[in-house]
Amino acid sequence: MRAAVVTTFGGPEAVEIVATEVPEPGAGQIRIKVAAATVNPVDAGVRAGVFGGAGQRIGLGWDVAGTVDAAGADAAWTVGDEVVALHYGPVKPLGTHAEYVVVDADAVAKAPASADAVHAATLPLNALTAVQALDLLGVKPGQSLLVTGAAGAVGGYALQLAAHRGITATALARETDEELVRSLGAAGLAGADEGGFDAVLDAAFLGEAALERVRDGGAYIGVIPHAEPASVRGVRTGAVEVNADGGALAELSRLVDEGVLTLRVAETYALDDAAKAHARLAEGGLRGRLVLVP
Secondary structure, eight states, rough: OOOEEEEOOOOOGGOOOEOOOOOOOOOOOOEEEEEEEEEEEHHEEEEEEEETTTTOEOOOEEEEEEEEEEOTTTOOOTTTTTEEOOOOOSSSOOOBSSEEEEEEEEEEEEETTTSSSHHHHHHHHHHHHHHHHHHHHHHHHOOOEEEEEETTHHHHHHHHHHTTTTOOEEEEEHHHHHHHHHHHTTSSSSTOOOEEEEEEETTTTTTHHHHHTTTEEEEEEEETOOEEEEETTTEEEEEOOOOOOOHHHHHHHHHHHHHSSOOOOOEEGGGHHHHHHHHHHHHOSSEEEEEEOO
8 A cells, every 4th residue: 555654854855655565453443444634733743853753664644534444353343434533643654644544443433424534534633632622721611712823723623612612712813814713603803912811722832922811820721742831820731632532533523513513624635745735734824624635
């Protein structure tokens, strides 16, 4: 099969398409025939060597939508099931940017019935990050939440999930994105110096600048593990490290079918053009995810 990997760190040109053996599922695992896989900023980090792994062949890709192709012992899935999954881990020999991928069965959920595979592939990593970040914040209905990077994938899901929970969410985004973020559930755009929020979900990696907008004793959660700013003014700080949770992913898939969550695709690329997708990601300005199709 074909798979996108890096063997040396660098820019988009470091991405290689290699021929490799089709992986076999072990106990508690399934093999998915990949229909679509999203390119996320974390893939650019892996490619650049942010997570280490020098001298190894590292597979790219965390998100996948496709069809169960084989199941190991004790894997409660049937060949032919249409699924989505999060294949967690920055340094692994094969990722989801491949024709087939093996994942733990408990990281898998049924794909949204209302979405095609290309759109479904944008759900796992970003929506799980958003919901787990909100859970860490502990924001309750009636409290105020600021979401930075609100027009992005994690930020957009956070706005929709917050609205679904009865939380008043304000977006920190460009004025040109106001219509978009309001459509995702934002009460409005944050002013240049607006603060006093009960909590901040910092999807834009602003750090201390976002922390300043939290009220005394509030909460701050970032999306880069171990990179959160130090606590000040009694503000609880932390960062989400996404967990591959099939049960939570199943609930998110259900919310897609109920119209609560919107799946946004910017562009699609053939797997063989993975390097071009990385180059497009580096250009920025996307309002949706890039998706590879084998």
